[in-house]
Amino acid sequence: SAQIAGAPAPFDKGGVKVALVAYLSAGDFYQAYQAGAQQQAKALGIDLRVYPGRQDAAEQRNQIEQAINQKVHGIIVDHGLPESLKDVVQKAVDAGIKVVAFDVNLDNAKIPQIEQSDHALARHALEQAAKDNGKAFKAGYVYVAGFAPLDRRNEVWTEFKAQNSGVTEKVRFGVVNATTAASVADQAKAALRANPDVTVVFAPYDEFARGVKLAAQELGISKKLKIYSADVSTADIQEITEADSPWVATVATNPAVVGAVSVRAVALSIAGKDPGRRVVVEPSLLTQKQLRDAGVKTVEELSAKLPAFGQSTVATAPWIKNAPN
């Protein structure tokens, strides 16, 4: 792979290998994240090998073992279940491999943690919900414990309910699997049918929001329900902005930017520079109204209109050409 003139070793000579080991292999977020990572890897002359974990903890663990055996320079651990990873990532660290983690808390001082400022993300979404619906409403909530971003967003939801006694969580459901949106749609249909007084659903993952929206449409209740989410993709923009969509706001980073930041963070580590203990990409609030008014149809158009969404200045260095661009 390519050498980069003026870059620190080993980038000056090329041949840098990095493994991206992902727990989640399904969904728009993962695809865009991976595309951004590939673009940034190309700009750095990195040979990036992507291992799809397929929502399987044992498989992801196995793939980290494989990456260690292949003597990669760096590993990006993307999501996962901490308890099944902690010892195997320590093995990688002990082998001199630089490890960074996105959205999984590996609880290791040697491993920088990348995240999308999940507390701020949830706070922006819930502030918008309060703005649209007042401070008293009956809510549905979609949550699966054990995923770091969802756990952080859940802390804010818990705090929000404690601060707003008029907000009642009437029903909670959620599942993360290879077909999350479809599975959540089935759950949401039963939950919303049993709780016809729910007017707001907090669904802080776009696959969750897509499932709830489908259920609302099938039940014919789109006009009396409002969905607040996390994440955005071109397909999501279409779903948010279409006529009568109950999906009224999301708070999101550009996942391609997060993928690029993850590669830059591991590249800095490989070059012997410290990317920092926490590497944070700030999300932006995107309301249905703003998206409709701006006539935005794709994530690329959004990036062009909203520089804070389209780029991140974290984990950069003069010798790194930032992607996506």
Ligand code: SR1
């Ligand atoms: C199951 S965790 C899903 C979340 O991971 C990323 O942080 C995305 O924002 C998504 O919401």
